[in-house]
Amino acid sequence: MSDRSKSPSESSAYTENAEKLQMDWYPFTNDEKEVILHSWKVLEPHKQALGCDIYEMIFNQCPEARKLFPKMKFVNSKPDRKSCEFSFQALRFVQVIEGAVMSLDNLPALDPILDNLGRRHGKLEVNGKFRTYYWSTFLECSICIFRKTLTNSRKFPDKDVDQAIILWRYLLRDVMKKIKAGYNADISNRMTALAMDDNRSFSLPSIRKGSYTSDVR
Template identity: 45%
Template sequence: MEALDRFSPEEKDIIRRSWKVLDKNLNNTAYNIFEMIFNQSPDTKQLFPFMKFQQSGKSKEIEFHGLRFMQVLESVVKTLDNPESLNPLCDNLGRVHGRLSESRGFRTHHWGVFIECTLFHFRKVLSQDSYFHRMETLDKVIINWRTILRLLIKQMKRGFNTDIKNRQASRDLEDNNKASTSSSPISQESCSLAVPGCGSMMSQSLTLPTINNNNYRKGSDSRRE
């Protein structure tokens, strides 16, 4: 998030001022953002199997998750002068989404849907404020928020890609181990008497011819004579 250092003092002030407006009705805004995400991209519902999508009335699960997302944005606002402190948080969020990509089908294009739905409702709320209702001011703050969201996603993608690479490396290692343990043993046909463990070959090589007992006795008798 180091790129936030490029924000001018004026841009930081307008972001902080906009957050004060958004914070007044944070629950509804958060809920509306995620409701729009689910409507625009229904496949995102599979990412939240614990949520109850009701036909009427608000889902407490959606509202709760929406507020968690808003807490991340609040952290961004509070650290505009020290944005690198957000890197561990973004990295962890990226890794979480990396796990979701494997377990619940998360795709990186979902982040694009998330950005557009967030900006839509931010604009809707801010346009009702006496300071931001002017088009020029409103456009300026929305552009700044778009930059923030893109930087946030960019930092999260680093953790996301790291998690994906680590998972692939673990799978490759596991496959190699399985291949090693399941390799065929040395063929017994290539064994010689000097190689231990080839019991059947040794038994064949060391088998002595059967001695005819009668011949053996005759030979013994002839020696007596």
């Protein structure tokens, strides 16, 4: 059946199902999960350094992203890696990734957590600090640092690096996608609330004027 022959309700249901499918997690096989888990054993001992390397690369790629972290110290345009704020933010980011690794057998369980994280980022957008292209920057910088770390490790075979990175991209892409969904939902809710406030501010004077006119008559 072509889209042209669908009724409006059928087309709407088709669209909703398509959107739902787009939001589903990548269906990792057991073998693919093992590859991710094996690579994580190599990465996990260096969590803090990983996070710091990722954030430093992000700031190099997007210097404007520094506005997201007003308490973070920078020395010669580079983040102070000894700063408690920098270490905290870097580790927290990697812990989100770690949560996905630990939930490989039930990734949808992470949805509420990632949705909430995205909604918190929505507040930064309202304050003019967040840009949507940061999502792809975070993803690409994470993949780059992961590849570099695995390649430099003697504990991970060179022949397996490419496959591992492909799978990590699937996982991190979906993590970002879930966070972004919460972010978009928060922005949408805020825009709706602002529109309602504007409507009230426009309608109240007209109501008062109408009441005044009727009273005079």
